[in-house]
Amino acid sequence: MDLVSVIVPVYGVEQYLDRCVRSVVNQSYRHLEIILVDDGSMDRCPAICDTWAGRDPRIRVIHKSNGGLSSARNAGLDVAGGEFIAFVDGDDYVDPEYVSTMIGAVQDVHADLAMCSVFHEDADGNAIAQMVPVHRREYAPVTDVRRTCPGMDCMRQRGDENGADNVVAWNKLYRRSLWEDIRYPLGKLHEDEFVTYRILARVGIAVLLPDRLYHYVERAGSIMHTKYTLRSLDIIEALIGKVRFLLAEGVTDLVPVFFSQLKDSIYRARQLDWSDKQVRMRLKALFRLFRTIPWSIIRYLPLKDQVNYIGTRICPFLFWKRKTYGGKSVVEEDAQ
Structure with missing residues (x-):
């Protein structure tokens, strides 16, 4: 036994x-x-x-x-x-x-x-x-x-x-x-x-x-039931790792599903003040990590998520400011 x-x-x-x-x-x-x-x-x-x-x-x-x-x-x-x-x-x-x-x-x-x-x-x-x-x-x-x-x-x-x-x-x-x-x-x-x-x-x-x-x-x-906090951003890090893993393993039919979850997790991060110094530093680190998702992902994503991938990879703060808030000045851009 x-x-x-x-x-x-x-x-x-x-x-x-x-x-x-x-x-x-x-x-x-x-x-x-x-x-x-x-x-x-x-x-x-x-x-x-x-x-x-x-x-x-x-x-x-x-x-x-x-x-x-x-x-x-x-x-x-x-x-x-x-x-x-x-x-x-x-x-x-x-x-x-x-x-x-x-x-x-x-x-x-x-x-x-x-x-x-x-x-x-x-x-x-x-x-x-x-x-x-x-x-x-x-x-x-x-x-x-x-x-x-x-x-x-x-x-x-x-x-x-x-x-x-x-x-x-x-x-x-x-x-x-x-x-x-x-x-x-x-x-x-x-x-x-x-x-x-x-x-x-x-x-x-x-x-x-x-x-x-x-x-x-x-x-x-x-x-x-807990409040969304800086630590809640960990889900973005986890999902970036999952998407990269699925691409590396060739499980490409699941890539669109979990990229969509990743996109939604970034969207939910709007609950935080992106102009706050700590939040911005953490997001910068996450967006750097996001750029390690290879460009080859494009071929597996629907058109809408291709746009999300490109915008998040090239200019994430500006892209999500306009996408999430329609231009409302909530996520402040700075010269950092």
Whole structure:
């Protein structure tokens, strides 16, 4: 029986942590190594972790200084001994068959990764709907029927309906070898966007499951509800890396999809004051990085996005000032 390492990053989630750990401890698949990574939490989380470790010998607790979600996940990866890896965020929880169903699916076809569907809920357990495109409905499963596909095909599932479920670290079971020399970037928001596509590129066979086995809890303090800040620009950096990777790997049918996401992310950056010194410095660095996307991308983009690429590459501040604001003087040009 293969050992599965379940990594739970923990920070500021004392209200939810017992439910999370209980859901992992009570998995029907018993051969688990449960790694609770206390990322310097200032509430009762460290004590809760230690209490659980005293109850179940499968639990290992790492107490570390605060370094963020990437740092906590990396700490778990560095000590994990299982043949397979799973992540569960400390404010979420999983169904009792979460591990059993995914490892069974992986073993049936000798796959490298399994991905289950997700139940999106609020803090009271109510289903959260999404806008698609003119009405609200429950988030779609990652697939309608169980099926296998190459790893990169995971990025083709359901498009904009639930693209986040394909990117996140949780709701997946990974063969441990996929993580060799790959870790999460420290100090970045949207850390999954920097990493998941690199993992999927290594996956020979992935199994997609319609079963909603992971409960993602969208609470008031989650990233989805935080204000757009300078750090929010990290998504632009991540998507530039993804587009360059797809071009280099020859996965050109996905280039227009993720270039469009990149364009939309630059558009959303208008929420910041582009004349602010720190914002402008960060944007200048990102636009320099944008120029590393080769000109060859043009042949794969529709005409509108060809214009977006050329304008952003040649004169980004002026281009986005006129495009986003119709000439309104919000993004100030200067002589820098």
